[in-house]
Amino acid sequence: MSHHFEISTETAKAAPPAVVSLLHVGGMTPADWVTVLTLLYLALQIGLLVPRYLTRLRHYWENRRGS
Template structure:
């Protein structure tokens, strides 16, 4: 019985640590992915916009 309680405590710590601000680990991965995607869009869109404007005006790409 003591081993079962120890196993439950060990599992409870991991499960409790995974839930932070009411989000599970799976949801945190989704949030991190969306933040990374937003950062990439914010960095790449201006670069490609400059390339397109340069191409449109007949400059070097």
Template sequence: MSNDLHITTEAAKLAPPAVVSALHWGGMTPSSWVTVLTLLYLALQLGLLVPKYVEAIRTWWHRRPGGDA
């Protein structure tokens, strides 16, 4: 059991450098990594914010004078 935990821990430590090496070998420079991570972060933020804004607009629309509700 302890050996399995040790292997998992060491694999987790190795994963980030292995990913960076694979991306560099694939032709991605550090500036490309920053661009990809920034776009991923932006997509995640939009995915979280858009539903909130849609719900806020629907609530406002139904509460205004002459709204559907």
């Protein structure tokens, strides 16, 4: 097996616990980070859906006036 492959594999295995430890040292617990990431995900979803719904609503009103 390649030495570089072994290093990559071991790094990938150690990354999640290392990230959690660094975030905890930074002053936020994993629960806090889950909350932050959930709110970020929610904001992104809203940001993507609102323009789509506004376009559909605009088309609906245009078609309704034309009928």
